[in-house]
Amino acid sequence: MTSSSQPILTTADIDWSTVLPDAVRVFDWSSKGRLLAIAADGSALVGGPERITAPMTPDPRDAIWLGERALAVVDPVVGLVTAGLNCGQPLPFWGACRVGTHGGRTVISGDGRLAVLGHSGINRVPEVIWTGVGVTHACVHVGGAMWALGGTNGLALIDVALGCVDTRVELSGVIAIAARGDAGRLVASDLAGAIHVFELSDLDSGVELTGYCDPVRLLAMSPDHRRVIAAAADELTHWAISDSGCVADEPTSIVVHDSTITALESSDSGFLATGDESGVVYVWSPLLAEHPVVRLQLDGEVTALAWSRDGTRLAIGSVSGELVVADVRAGALA
Amino acid sequence: MSERQSVPITVLVPERRNVELLQRCAADPSVMLLASGDTLAGAGLLGLLRVGRVMVIAPDVASRTAGCECCQVRLDLIDAVRCAVLRRSPPERLVVVVDRADSAVSGTTTGDDPASDVITAISTLHAGGEVERLAHLGGLVVDVDACAASTRLASGLAVWDSQMEAAIAIADSIVVTGAELLTEPSRSIIADSLSELNRIGQVIFCATEAIDVERLIVLDSWNRSPTLSCSSARDGGEPLAWPEVSPTHAEATVETVVLHRCGVLDSDATNAWLDRVVAESPRGLLRFQAALQVSTHHSRVCVRGSRSAMRSTTELQPGSTSSRRAPDDRGNVVVLIGRALDRQALSDSFESIEVAQ
Structure with missing residues (x-):
C-alpha cells in the first residue's frame, strides 16, 4: 500500500468469504499470509476457501501453522494432530488445550504440563515440564525461549530452552493472558474478575486492575505497550500505562456494541477488532480510540478474530461457520 | 440472523455408574452428554465424540476468592458449555454427569472433594458470565442405587455421605434403581429416608429400563416458582413445620x-x-x-x-x-x-x- 493511495478514513473491503461446516473456533495466519481456520467439528480451512479438510479431531481447542506447509491442532482427548509433517498418528496428550510455536520449538500445554517439541521431531517423545499451574487456560510466548502459562493455580513463566519453570505466581484461576514479546510486560486476568499487569523482570509486584463483575476472558495489549484493552459484557475498557509503567487509576470506558463482546484482537499495526454476539464487528483505529472506523455484519455470533502478521487482513468467523477475510486499509485520519 | 436460545442443562448425579441410564440419555439425538472420559468409556459412548454428541470433561476446580470454598467453580464446565453450545447446530439440551468419587460409591465417608461435589457444579452454572449467556440450569437428577443404600442401612453405616446427602436434598428428581430387588419394608425405609431429605423433588422407584428418560431430564425447575412435593405442600401463610428428623x-x-x-x-x-x-x-x-x-x-x-x-x-x-x-x-x-x-x-x-x- 503506497501513501498516495492511502484513504482518508480506514476502510475494510471483503476479499473473500466462505462457510465452514461448523462454528469457527480458531484462526492462525502464517508469516506469509496463509490462513488456517478450524471449525468446531474439527474440519480445517487451509490457505483458502477452496481447501476445506475433513474433521481432523472431534473437539479442537487450538491450532497453529508450523511454517508454511504444516499445521498442528490440539484436542483434549486426542492430543496433537499434525498435517504436512508425515506423522500418521496423533501425539497423545491428555487435556491438551493450547499450542504455540516460536523459534523452532512447538509447545503444547494441558493438564499441569507443558510439552516441548521441535518441528522436525514432532513425532519424537517430547520434553515435558511440570508447570505447577494446574489446568492451562492461556499460553503466550513472551520473548526468547520464555512462555507464560496461566492456569487454575496461577501464572508461570517457563524457560523452554532450559526446560524449567522460571517464576511462578499464585493467582485464583488465570483465564487469559496478553503479552507482546518486546514489551517486557504481560497482562493476566483471573477468576475473581481482576486484571494483573506484571513486568516480566519482577512478577512478584504486579498492579491489580479491578471493577469487573465477571472474569475478563478477552484481553489485549496495544503494540506500543501503553494500553491494556479488556472487554467485559458490551463494554471495552482501556487502561493507559505511562512511560514509567504506572497504570491509570481509572480506565476509559467505551460502549458501542449493543450486545456482549465475544471476540477481541489487536494487530501489530495498532488496529483493534471486536466482535459481538449479534454478529457485529468493529475495527478501531489507534488514531481514534473511542469510535470504531469500520463496521461489518456477520450472520451470527462472532467466535473468532485474527489479524494477519502485517496487520492488513482481518479474518472473522461466526458461530454459523461464516468466515470472512477483509482487507483493512489504514486511513490518514483514522 | 436467528436468535440463539439458551440451552437447558440437566445435571445428572449417578450414585454408581449407571451405564444403562447414560446410554439411554445418549440415545436421544437432541441431547449432548458431558461426562468424564472414564464414565463415557465405561458406558461405551466414547465413539460419540466423533459425531459431537458427547464431550469429555475433567474436573478443574478453582475459587473466585483465594481459599474460599463457597466461591469454588468448575472451570472445565464453563469451557465445556461454551464449546458445546457455540455450534452451528447446538444441542437442544446438555446433560452434565457429575461423577461420584470411588470412596463415595463404596459407602464410606468421603472428604470434601470439590471435583465430585454437585453443589460446586450447580454453583458454577449460576456463576454468571459465559454460562449464563449461553445456557441455564434446568434441573438436577440424582440416581440412587437402592441395593447399596439398603445394605448400608442394614449394616448401620451412614446411608449417604455428605455430598450425596446434599445432592439428594436439592434434587428435582430422584431415581431409585434396583428397588425391585428389595423387600417391601426395605423399599419403605429408603423411601422415607429420601422424602425426609428432599422436600421439593419427586422420588421415582423403577427399573432403569422403565424410566421415561425424556420426562426425567426435561425439567425446568430452577427458573420458576419453587414447588414442593405433594406430601410437603400446604396452604396458608405460616412457615411449614416439617416433621422432626427420625x-x-x-x-x-x-x-x-x-x-x-x-x-x-x-x-x-x-x-x-x-x-x-x-x-x-x-x-x-x-x-x-x-x-x-x-x-x-x-x-x-x-x-x-x-x-x-x-x-x-x-x-x-x-x-x-x-x-x-x-x-x-x-x-x-x-x-x-x-x-x-x-x-x-x-x-x-x-x-x-x-x-x-
Missing part, C-alpha cells in the same frame, strides 16, 4: 426451610434480605429458590442460586411473553435448603421485610 436418620443434617408471606414487598429491602441470607451462610446454603412479589405492576421475580451465586428472572405466565401484569394473590414463597440454617431467624427476618408503599 432417630434412625439422625445424620441427615440438611434441612429445608419454607417461608410464605402475602403482599407486595419492598424491592430494596427484599434485595438486602437476600444478600444477608447468602452472606450469613454461604457454604451451608445448598439451594435457594424464591418467587417474590416486589412490584404492583409486574409478575413475581424468581430468584434461584446455590452458595454465594444468585440469579433472578421475571416469572412468565404460561402463554405470556410479557412480565407486565397485575400482581396476583399467590404472595411470596421462599425455599431454603442447607445445613445449619436458623429456621426461626430466617422466618423472623423474612417477616420483617417492609411492604412496598
